[in-house]
Amino acid sequence: MGDWFQTLVDTEATPEEAQELAAHVLDWLIADGFVAAERTDCVLGADAGHAPGTRYGEAVQDPDPELAKLWSNGLQITVERTVFDAGQGEPSAVTCPHCAAEMPLVDAYWSPIEETWARFADAVGSWAEGDDEPVACPSCGRTAPVHTWLWADDYFAFGHLGFTFWNWPALRPEFVADFARRLGGHRTVLLEGKL
Ligand SMILES: [Zn+2]
Known part of the structure; x- marks a missing residue:
């Protein structure tokens, strides 16, 4: 068993705008019920993240009722110059x-x-x-x-802003497209991997 993740990387956000874009997108995700507002211990790569919200199922192709029972089931936001990678494999x-x-x-x-x-x-x-x-x-x-x-x-995505969903089922293409629009139409890469 491993932990599966999907990371949406904004490959165009500058270091100056990454923080503001992260806050803007998080506001939307919370307001629409995709993630919970409070930060809790629910992600693998950081101290805290945002657990799935009441309407998380609308962001994914095939909602999994078991997700709520997993410890690592949250959204982790990375605002830092990072080489995002797909984890296992080459x-x-x-x-x-x-x-x-x-x-x-x-x-x-x-x-x-x-x-x-x-x-x-x-x-x-x-x-x-x-x-x-x-x-x-x-x-x-x-x-x-x-x-x-x-x-x-x-396999790699280079950027200053990334949104990692831990153990969420495959994201819906419409959700990903909406996400990219809210990032100002920046080029995004959806990286999928396993730890
Ligand atoms: Zn060449």
């Missing part, structure tokens, strides 16, 4: 934003291909600290900051 491939060459990062047995991964590891590891390390493409030779590469399966 990114399967990455694509150059200049020439669209795709580089596999795992072999046929899903083992990481170390020499390709080594090209990205430092840049991924240091992005959260404020670096924008360029990575050179072996195909076209041009460089691009690591957060502009396209990660297969949305």
